[in-house]
Amino acid sequence: MLNLILGGNHLSKVPYSERDILYEIQHKISTLNKTRDNKIKQSLRLEKYTELWKVVTFILNIEAVIFVILSIGAGSSIKTAFFNNDYFVIISSIFSIYVILIQYYISEQRYGERALKAHYQQLHIEDLILSLKNLLIMKNSTDDLIKNSYFVNEYNRIINEYQILLKNNENHEPIDYQMAILESSNVKEKKKDFTKDNVMIYANIVFCILVPSILILVLIFT
Numbered sequence: 409m410l411n412l413i414l415g416g417n418h419l420s421k422v423p424y425s426e427r428d429i430l431y432e433i434q435h436k437i438s439t440l441n442k443t444r445d446n447k448i449k450q451s452l453r454l455e456k457y458t459e460l461w462k463v464v465t466f467i468l469n470i471e472a473v474i475f476v477i478l479s480i481g482a483g484s485s486i487k488t489a490f491f492n493n494d495y496f497v498i499i500s501s502i503f504s505i506y507v508i509l510i511q512y513y514i515s516e517q518r519y520g521e522r523a524l525k526a527h528y529q530q531l532h533i534e535d536l537i538l539s540l541k542n543l544l545i546m547k548n549s550t551d552d553l554i555k556n557s558y559f560v561n562e563y564n565r566i567i568n569e570y571q572i573l574l575k576n577n578e579n580h581e582p583i584d585y586q587m588a589i590l591e592s593s594n595v596k597e598k599k600k601d602f603t604k605d606n607v608m609i610y611a612n613i614v615f616c617i618l619v620p621s622i623l624i625l626v627l628i629f630t
Contacts, residue, residue: 429559430547433540436567440537443574445588447530450580453601454523460609461514465507467616472507475500475623495626503619510612517605522578532573539566 422431479500543559586599 429563430544433543433559433563436563436570437537437540440533440540440570442585442588444530444533444537445592446580446584447526447533449584449587449591450578451523451526451530453581453584453603454519454526457517457605457609458519458523461519464609464612464616465511465514468507468510468612471616471620472504476504496623499619499623499626506615513608519605525577526580529573529577533570536566536570536573 427435479497540563543562547559581603583599583601583603590597590599
């Protein structure tokens with residue numbers, strides 16, 4: 409389905425030797441629109457990761473606190489009856505260390521900061537698109553007093569600004585491009601997000617369920 413969409417939206421190629429400034433402006437407007445759509449999807453994706461990680465780390469922290477309290481003894485009689493178990497203590501300790509490490513990993517990913525940066529990038533790209541569209545309006549509404557060189561110079565300035573904007577900034581993921589294409593084509597299809605970040609989130613959701621289950625089994629069978 410996606411290949412058909414990409415093929416259907418593919419712009420007709422014109423040899424460079426036959427292109428004029430108006431064609432280049434229109435072509436770049438289309439290119440910048442696609443980049444902006446990708447940046448919007450990137451920003452939304454990173455914001456989703458931020459919200460999911462908040463829920464996951466909250467659950468992990470609650471579980472870690474409970475396990476630590478039970479391990480060190482919330483009361484000697486309770487501990488003797490149920491939790492005087494070396495396996496329970498070892499698993500609880502490893503789990504607590506993991507929670508600390510995963511929170512450090514999340515902080516290093518800076519999802520919120522990256523989402524905001526992608527959002528500002530798409531706003532900047534929108535400004536460049538409006539500048540290119542303004543050139544087309546000027547071309548259609550002015551006489552020959554405005555020379556063609558003016559449009560060439562303005563076009564080069566805008567494209568140079570666009571290139572600077574993209575340099576040294578995080579590129580979007582393929583999933584962002586695919587989601588933008590599907591949305592613009594009104595296709596009722598959802599792409600599965602198999603990025604490293606999303607896989608890590610759902611792996612930790614499983615981890616939240618798995619570790620308590622293991623600890624319960626340890627208490628029951630030891």
